[in-house]
Amino acid sequence: MLDIKRIYWIYQSIFVTFKSPNPSKSFMPQTTLTQPSGTAVQAPSRVNDIVIQIATSNGSGSQSANAILLRSIFQMGVPVSGKNIFPSNIQGLPTWYTIRANKDGWTARRKEIDLLVAMNIESVQDDIRELRPGGMLVLNSELKSFLNRNDIQAHIVPFNELVVQACPEVKLRKLVTNMIYVGVVGYLLSLELEEMTQAIEKQFKSKPKAAELNRSAATLGYNWASEHLVNTRTCTIERMERKQEKILIDGNMAAALGYLYGGVTVVGWYPITPSSSVCENLIDLLGKYRHDPQTGKATYAVVQGEDEIASMGFVTGAGWAGARSMTATSGPGISLMAEIAGLSYFAEIPVVITDVQRMGPSTGLPTRTCQGDIMKAYFLSHGDCKHILLIPGSVEEAYEFAIEALNLAERFQTLVFLMSDLDLGMNNWMADPFKFPSKPLDRGKVLTEKDLERVKFFERYRDVDGDGIPYRTLPGTKHPLAAYFTRGTGHTPAATYSEKPENWQDNMDRLTRKFNTARQLVPQPIIEKASDGDVGILAYGSSDMAVKESLAQLEAEAGLKVGYMRIRALPVNGEVRNYIASHRVTYVVEQNRDAQMASILRMEYPDLAPKISSILHYDGMPLDARTVTQAILQSEKPK
């Protein structure tokens, strides 16, 4: 990549004001700056455009500290996101938290790090190497022997000495150390102390003692830094006015809220990273808000299964009996659910699976993100199976689509997937406050006792309306016509056993008709940016933010007016076809190796296959804009 900007930043980082080291005994010189190789010029600081990386070890309790830093920036009105890059480990292995604040709202991952807080001896060498030239380093003084670069600004902080002052209790010192770096970073970025204090109070609202301890530790860090460190103001955070108040939330919590408001009644689950917090959050929410006010009894049931097969069995049984049911899992769990998924498709039972996608098999990289289950989920199970996939591109959509997944499952009497991923699900995103659902719950075509009395006809798998969707009755319906037998074996429209070839084929054709009806009723694709008709992008899910930023880069840096349509569900319909047909080339951006969405589109529109290209990202890290930009620039010469 270029570039003038980068050269400028290197230039800026070199010319920093130099402050004499403080000779105090207990606190040694703290900021080492590269020697100016020319005349010192104070470069203007970069405002509200920064990537902060905090390197700690897993289990050191840095989560709350990082959340406070994130929230302080958020409260100052600056668009921000927080990403946890963590190991599959409970204690000890390196973990990173990345905060990106950007005035233009670009909060996807950016690889270039401006400020590094290096606290972990295990990763410090790599961490320091990855800091951009001119970047700021906050280094634990214990690790200063690892400082081997002279093109960065190193702020050495004696955390271990400071924490003794801040916290008399030895066992809490590890935690409190984290709050000291919050104070130091706050000073270096010119964060408002008032907002930091509020963020701490919010984080520890139910624990005033902890709030006090953390506040004093952060203040100590801030004050110490202001006395001992040179604030070059390389990057600063300044207050921004917001048109509308925003919320900060992760996708798993957003989905849980969606299920709460979608009226979920039976939840089965089995813990698996990164989906567990969907159900854990949902359990909290249901526990608070879903009890009968008169009797105090629960209007929901959550059962942790002995495995994903059982969880899928619970929700399939519950869906059959009429509950709005959901299970959440990730790749390996989807594999275990595959058999029952096929029955839910064929026997036409409403059920929702939330798939928070992660990398690889079994142990894989369970704490890294990808979009590797698209193809598998779409065709999950044996025989001819095709499922509805809702693919949220934001936390707002994680909420809305969770509600919609429950509606569509009952409308189409089938399995519906909510396809999230680790980046969307477990990381913190800024969003507009979620809206109360505008439409009532859709319970689909269910015939009650009264309906049966009126229509005097019921055949479970008869396509009465021509949309492929039959009617169903629920067990417990008191009417002689109500009962039917559900099975995986071949059946007639009246749900009786049949091995006749024509019965089987007719039924499969009706299922296709039903699937085609779904094309128009699932969340429709959105043209996020118009093109000049030459180059288009199709993307989906958590790639959205990076793709949008890339479009801006392509236009600013190469004058390319690339368009972008975001797919929000499968099956697709003619709009996607038209989009591909109307562009010379369409790049499908996705986070998997095998171009899974592109392959599905080529299957859907074989005549358009030559117009479909792929941009693939599959290293487990969230997609960043530069990856997309570079890939397009490699193929498309700038005008």
Added chain:
Amino acid sequence: MSTPVTEPSAQAVAPKASTNHLGQPLAAYRGVTSTLCSGCGHDAITNQIIKACYELDVESHRVAKLSGIGCSSKTTAYFLGQSHGFNSVHGRMAAVATGVHLANRTLLNIGVSGDGDTASIGLGQFLHMIRRNVRICYLIENNGVYGLTKGQFSATADKGSVQKKGTENEMMPIDCCALAIEMGCRFVARSFSGDMKQLLTLIKAGLNHPGTAMIDVVSPCVTFNNHEGSTKSYKFAKEHEEQLHDIGFVPPHEQITAEYAEGTTKTIELPDGAKIVLKKLHRDYDPADRNNALKLLADARDQRLFLTGLIYHQDGTYPDLVEQKNLVEEPLATLSESKVRPPREVLQKIMESLK
């Protein structure tokens, strides 16, 4: 009796066009015609389910018939034609039943499984269902063999049992009754498909049990496992059956008959007022003694006997899964939107906390 019947005969059971208290004839509890092999023990069990539901005045629409995969699991189509049925997935009926129980607590669940479905592929789910105390009358139609796939051993096949083509089973069998007791099941019974009277009584009692009631029914496979070398053949079963006691089941609206004289009966009261009466035979048997029940099962296995009767039963109420979850009385399945979607203000409050 020496040979089982394959089809229920309404005339045999009710000579006149009699009906039960609901005004339903026995025939109303039948399903479609069985497609199992002629003489299959499973059909005899089907007949007793039909009769039990008839005699208990079960409302068909309140029943959910649940099964996994296998010969046994097909039988849910052969009884209670006016009930919803779900012939689900091999070894997974226990989980499906758990979901059904949660979605609609008013349903009376009848689960039919086989030895392969329960003890081989579905063992984990079977045990966890019991652990959760899902309300279901769970019948294992146990023939020690895979019928639908033509004669492979299941996990309940006895050690030394010989397949039709001569292969001997070298594994110890899994005893579903012992496992169920270990898992905390409070109604554990074993019977034999040819013993209609005992089976009928046990099914009726099981249907009234407020939790998981499991009945392991030895049900010989006439095609693949009814030969000399099989320990689940009719001949073997009849020769090695040891009844714990005669059992009488008395629904709430009937009086206990006088034939159970004072001192020779043990009456077990079920929570809905129904009673099971045990008549002790040659053994002073207390079905509430868990350790004794397990010992008996172990001894019986050593002696190659199979005990029939109510092997273990605990009186008193113990919360089923729905009660453990403290669910509302109305089925979750039919709760109205106002009960399952919190008000707008709650969402606003949550959004406020995220700002």
